[in-house]
Amino acid sequence: MHLAYPAVLAALLFCTGLYGVLARRNAILVLMSVELMLNAVNLNLVAFDVWLSKAAEETLHSGQALTLFTIAIAAAEIGIGLAIVLAVHRNRGTADIDKLRDTAEGHGLEDTDDDARTAEPAAETGRTGKAEATA
Numbered sequence: 001m002h003l004a005y006p007a008v009l010a011a012l013l014f015c016t017g018l019y020g021v022l023a024r025r026n027a028i029l030v031l032m033s034v035e036l037m038l039n040a041v042n043l044n045l046v047a048f049d050v051w052l053s054k055a056a057e058e059t060l061h062s063g064q065a066l067t068l069f070t071i072a073i074a075a076a077e078i079g080i081g082l083a084i085v086l087a088v089h090r091n092r093g094t095a096d097i098d099k100l101r102d103t104a105e106g107h108g109l110e111d112t113d114d115d116a117r118t119a120e121p122a123a124e125t126g127r128t129g130k131a132e133a134t135a
Helices: 004-023 027-055 062-092 109-125 129-134
Strands: none
Touching: 004 027, 027 062
16 A cells, blocks of 8 residues: 555644634534544554554554554543533523633723623613713
8 A cells, every 4th residue: 555545644634623622612622623633643643654664674563552642642632622611601601612711810891791781770860971071
């Protein structure tokens, strides 16, 4: 088997995963796209390990060992990532990345709340800011 076949397949998988990360708005689909990119890297590691083992007399299969390590790290990453996404979904009610704000405490929220509080009394009295200034 030629090295070009798994390399092209891995490139297509990686490009598909990259498109999913950049274009998707749902956090779970973004995590799935990251996993697709990691699987493309794993495919390259195994393909190059097999290709290099045919050329060398002594084979260590370090590409396959690194692939197993990458799979273990990816499993831990997806577990933590899904836990974070579920916690955010419970607190905010959505997993849409565009609708989520920065998770820093009070980042940008006080400004919108203060504007809404000052606008409510003026709307209740029926006066605007200019009418109060001239009265």
